[in-house]
Amino acid sequence: MRSIRREPLTLLAGAELLLVASGFLLPLVVLVAYAFGESDYLTFDVSVTGTLDPFRELFSDVYRPVLVRSFGLAAVTVTVCALIGVPAALAISRLDERRAQVALLAVVAPAFVSFTVRVHAWSNLLGADGVIDELTGQRLLFRPGGVALGMVGTYLPLFVLPVVVALGRRDAALLDAAADLGAPRWRTTRTVVLPLARPGIITGAVLVGVLAIGEYIVPTVLGGGKVLLLGNVLNDQAAGRDQPLGGAIAVVILVVVALGAVVARLGARHAS
Amino acid sequence: MTNDSRRHFLQRSAYLALAAGSMPAILAACGDDDDPKPTNSSGSTGTTAAPVLTGTINFLNFEGWIGAGEIAAFEKQYPGAKVNSVPWVSNEDAIAKVKDRTGDLDVLLVDGTTFPQMAALEVFAELGTSVPNLANIDPAYRNNPWDPDDQFFAATDYGRTGIAYRKDLLDGVPTSFEDFFALAEANSGKVIVLDYQRSVMGSVMKYLGLPPSSTNQEDIDAVRDALIALKPHLLAISTEVGKQLAAGEAVLALGDAYDIYTAKQENDAIEWVDPTEGQVAYLEGLAVLEGPRVDLARAFVNFHLETAQYADFINTVNSAGVMPDNAAILEALRTTPILNPGSEVRSGIDFHEFLGETGEAWQTAWDAFKSA
Known part of the structure; x- marks a missing residue:
C-alpha cells in the first residue's frame, strides 16, 4: 500500500527534476561553457576551447566602465534603499496592526503595476518639467543619478518587506526591558531593534543588490543609451554577436549572486 | 535602420497613413491597368512543380515597416495565404534568427551590411523569374555589390x-x-x-x-x-x-x-x-529564405514591388524609396529634399559597405x- 501511494509522488518528483534539469540546469551549463569559448564574428559559431578571453574582454578598457558603473549603481541603490527602507520599516513596525497593514499595502501597491510601466512613469518624473526638474532644477533623465533613482523607486518594496517581517518577529518584552532599564529611544533602536532587524536588512540588501547588478529595463528606459549596465551588454551579446562575452557576464553575475546568498545566510545565522 | 524609432513613428503616424497613405494605393488598385500584375505563376527556378501559394509565411521585418493595407491586400489577392510579421530587433538578432531558425522564416528585410553575412550561411533562395516587379526598381538600386545579378536581393528603401x-x-x-x-x-x-x-x-x-x-x-x-x-x-x-x-x-x-x-x-x-x-546611407530590401514556403515568399516580394503596394509602403513609413517615378507615392514624399535630395547631395552619399x-x-x- 505504501509503495503504491509513493509511486505517483516519485513520478512527479522525477518529472519535476527533469523539468528543472532541462529548463534550468542545461541552459546554465551551456551558458557557463560558452563563457570559456570563442565566437566567430561573421557566422556567430561558438567553439568552447577553455579560453579565458571572454573574461579578459569583460575586464578590458571597453567594458570596465560598465562593470564599475553596474556595481557602483548597485551599491548606491542598496544604500539608499537601506536609508529609506529601514526607517520606513521601523515606523511601520510601531504602528497598530490595522495601520501597519494599510502602510504595508501602500509599500507593496506599486508592485501590482507592471515593472516596465513603473519605469516609464519614472521617466516622466525625471525628465524635463518632471517633478524632480520642478523641485530641484535638475534633469536626471538619461543620467546615472536618474538610473539609480529609478532602481531605488522600483526596488524599495523589496527592501522594506523583509525588514518589516524581521521586526515583526521581535519580542516586545525586549523593548520593554530596554525602556525599564532607562535606555533612550535612539539607543533602544541602535542596540536592540536594529540587531533584530539585521536578517531582514541583509535579505533586502541581497535581493536589491542582485537585481540591480543585472538590471536591464531601468537603464534602457532611464539611461538613454548612455548609462549602460551589465544587463544591457548581456542583452546585446546574447543576441548572438559574442555569446562567450555574454556567458562571461552571466558567470560574473552568478558568482555575485552566489556570494550574496552566502553573505545573507552567514548574516542571518550570526544574527540568530 | 533603427527599429525602435521606426516603430515609434509608425505607431504615431499609422492612423494618418491609413487614411492618407493608402488612398493612392487603393485608387491605383482600383483602376491602374498599367501597373504590373502580381505573378500568379511562381515559375520556380529549375522546377516544374506547381507553385504553392497558400500557407503562412513568416516575415522578419521592422515592426510596422510595411504598407498600412499591404498585408490585407496580399491575403486578399492570395486566398489561403497569411503573413505573420516577426519583429526585427537588430542586425545581429536578425542573423541569429536566420541562423537558428532556417525553415521557420520565409522573407526578411536585410541591408547591404548584413546580406553578405547571411549569404555565407547559404540561407537565401533565388528570386528567379517569380519576381518580375524587380523591373520597377530604379536601376540605381539594382545589381548591388553584394548581389550583382539581382539573384537574391530586391531593394525596397534607403536612408541617409x-x-x-x-x-x-x-x-x-x-x-x-x-x-x-x-x-x-x-x-x-x-x-x-x-x-x-x-x-x-x-x-x-x-x-x-x-x-x-x-x-x-x-x-x-x-x-x-x-x-x-x-x-x-x-x-x-x-x-x-x-x-x-x-x-x-x-x-x-x-x-x-x-x-x-x-x-x-x-x-x-x-x-x-x-x-x-x-x-x-543604408540600402535595404527583401530577400527570400530557403524553406517550404518559398513560392509564397517570392509572391509576397513581387506583390510588395507592385507600384500600388509599394506606394502604400512608402506613404506609410515616410522613407526614401527606390521607385522615384512611382506616381502613387504622395507628392510631398516625392518632392521633399529631406527624402529625395538633388544630384549634388546624392553625389556625396556613400552607402554602407560590408x-x-x-x-x-x-x-x-x-x-x-x-x-x-
Missing part, C-alpha cells in the same frame, strides 16, 4: 544620415559635421545621436575626412576617440531622435532622414541639413563609446 536641429532653439545654423561637433559643445546636454553604429561611425568618418567604411584600425580608433569626446555633451544615444527633437528635449541631432521627416510633420521648427562633408572581419573592430569601438 544627416544633421537635424531646432531652428527656434539652437543658436546657430549647422551646415557640416564640423559645425555639428562645435555646436554640440556649445549646447551640451541637448544633443542626441542615433543609436546605430554604422550610421554614426560612418558620419564621423566623413567628419574626419576618412573613407566612411574604412577598415583601417587607426581610422576606427580616431572615430572612437571623437565619439567618446562627444559623449559628455549628449543627452542620449537613442532610436528616438526625431521624437526628442520634436519635444524640444534635444536641439541638435544626428539622425536618419525618414525619422526627421516624420518628426518635422509634428514640429515644423525641425530643420534637416545635408552636411557638406557628404553622408552615409566590413567583413573588420566589423568586429567597428563594434568594439562602438561598444567603447557607449560604455564610456
